[in-house]
Amino acid sequence: MFEIGTEFTPTGRTGVIHTPHGDIATPAFIPVGTQASVKGVLPEAMAALGAQAVLANAYHLYLQPGPDIVEAAGGVGAFMNWPGPTFTDSGGFQVLSQGAGFKKVLAMDTKGLTDDDVIADGKERLAKVDDDGVDFTSYLDGSRHRFTPEVSMRVQHQLGADIIFAFDECTTLLNTRPYQEASVARTQAWARRCVAEHARLSAAAPSRPYQMLFGVVQGAQYEDLRRQAARELPQEFDGYGIGGALEKENLGQIVRWCCEELPAGKPRHLLGISEPDDLFTAIENGADTFDCVKPSREGRNAALYTPAGRFNVTNAANRRAFEPVFEGCDCYTCAHYTRAYLHHLFKAKELLAYTLATIHNERFTVRLVDGIRQAIADGTYPDFKADFLGRYYG
């Protein structure tokens, strides 16, 4: 299921993940299609720009349209007309991020937040954790729901992605150390329940393509908790996710701690990542795949990537810039359109702006990771990294 290619650091490597819907050459950037759609972009365009797989969110598809609809359509790939490999996350992150006070997102960036923002008592919370699972309120209509490890496995089997994740508790950096310890123990117990339910569901549907189940390592910023969590996850998992509270400053060491403890022969996915330099950090320390919403989200905000850094195409300087986003970009947008046209589309609030900007940013990110993978194989990784980061961050 996973073959290791070139090992270039104690935990970093290239490889290939084999899935029933095709191979993924790693390291690989996995674009996010939260609701079974990469916002504004046709699946054919995602394939043309080199995306190897897409990741959808079980939580969103559970609420809308419902996993029974996706199952009846033949699974998330068939439903969204994406023939390649697919991932779904477990729903844990979205379910639990609603428990974190009024901040929609778990405290990936804790600057400017206080404890009260994240773990306030007395404020109305949308999610409540107990040892068996999580009660939560739909963000769509206020209806009440409950996710347990078994529910998450059943939902992800119905969604039918090639790679699925065990249900985990995602904490914030502001939870106390005793809470993190209890949470890691809870996530380990849930992992065993996910393995059992996944085995039962797989055996009950032998004609369906096998779904790889990844366990998730939590433990926040604590080395001992991360290492213990990684060591104690069940060996039955087909791969592993590294989740939870990660800050830019400690991303590399957290990934390394986990990868030093995890079985080397199985793939590892880093759940959520942000800036281009984080890609290098994650790959060097042992991440094989990683998902990221930033290229599409920033594209929809008119922030475009170039080798010389990111710029906003709505800036006045681009009004008469009859040139591509950057010379040398091989994306569809740059082959056919100019900065001036993108500037106009954003100013005029035309929907095509989102499509063209997203295609460019997704292609930029895919191509960067393709370049990293090639450089590792060629033995030129240090030069490639120094060259890219030197230009990107000036």
Ligand SMILES: [Zn+2]
């Ligand atoms: Zn381009």
